[in-house]
Structure formats: C-alpha cells, structure tokens
Amino acid sequence: DAGVIQSPRHEVTEMGQEVTLRCKPISGHNSLFWYRQTMMRGLELLIYFNNNVPIDDSGMPEDRFSAKMPNASFSTLKIQPSEPRDSAVYFCASSLNQGPNGELFFGEGSRLTVL
C-alpha cells in the first residue's frame, strides 16, 4: 500500500481564496482524521470520520472550515475564505479501529501558506 496520500504537498494562496486539501486513506482503514500542526499549538485534531461519517468536528476552528468524506477512499478539507492565520501543515491520518491497535498512519502533510 502507498500509505495515506495527500495533495497538494504545498499550497500558497492569497487571503480570501478558497483552499481544498485532499486525502486518500489507506485501503481498508475505517477512520480518517484531519490534524493541523503549527509551532504554537502543536498537533490539533480538526475533525475525524468513522466509516465515512463525521464523528467529532469540535476542533474545526470556525465556519470557514468544512470537511467531507463522500466515500471510504477520499476526503477533503476546505477553507473558504482563507486567512493568514490558517497557515499551517495539515495532516490527514487513517486508522483501523478494530481491537486494541489504534495506530494512526499519517500522510506527508499539506503545507499551506496564506499571504
């Protein structure tokens, strides 16, 4: 398996523009997570899905952020409109939540810069 695949790896955009980040989880995994990483706040969980259903979106900063998982092999995180404070590395991760093994497999991350 190629692991969790994220795109784009880098995105530079201007304030006010829409940003869409994409994620393909590991085949067979039934949970998907979106994390945001900054120097100041570390790794923050934004939202997670289980069997394509959003379970907890309490970490989504505000209404400008939205996430979807239309099927088991694809998820998007959208920011509209983007602001400079959204600049961060966004990680997608997936896991197989069966039994005691809760290992998260992270993608390479999408580095977002909002000017």
Added chain:
Amino acid sequence: GENVEQHPSTLSVQEGDSAVIKCTYSDSASNYFPWYKQELGKRPQLIIDIRSNVGEKKDQRIAVTLNKTAKHFSLHITETQPEDSAVYFCAASLAGTASKLTFGTGTRLQVTL
C-alpha cells in the same frame, strides 16, 4: 475531553546519554498511550505504544512506563544517537473505539555529538 500535557518542550542531550520525556493525562478512562516521532519536515510515525494492562514496555533502546494511578507516562531513550533527534509526541485515547487521539504539545530532542 482528554487533556495531555508534555514536558519538557525541548531537550538537549549528548550522544550516548539517556533522554526522558514525561506526559500526564486527565481522563482516567484512557487506556492507550502511543508515542510518535516526527523528524524535521516529515510525518509523525508511531515508535512505541503501551496499554493500561501493562506498566512498562521496551523495544531496544526505547522504553515506556505507565502509572495509571498518577495518570502519567514516560518515554525513555537510552544510548541516544544523532538520528534520535526529532520531535516526540505523546498521546492518549480509548483504544479499540473510534475515539480521537489527543496529542501532547511535543518535545524537541536534540542529540549533540
């Protein structure tokens, strides 16, 4: 919800010395405690984990200890090497469910020659 605190935020050791990173958690129901290592510019990767039915686990130069009564757990790295330099994150969750993993704020470990 779960709250995980991690100390220290930065740690510098000489090659060959030991490094210890400590974490505390708030939710007594948590029973799964993994540690992730993130090298510069890379993704976090699991290096070791421990469940609440054991107090200690070791894997070569890495060991984790868990004190459920005090709600704290630690990562111990012995005989440190330059390739151990990275950011280490502890985390806590309820294993075997769709519960989210709550991460600590990370410890930047620098192993100097």
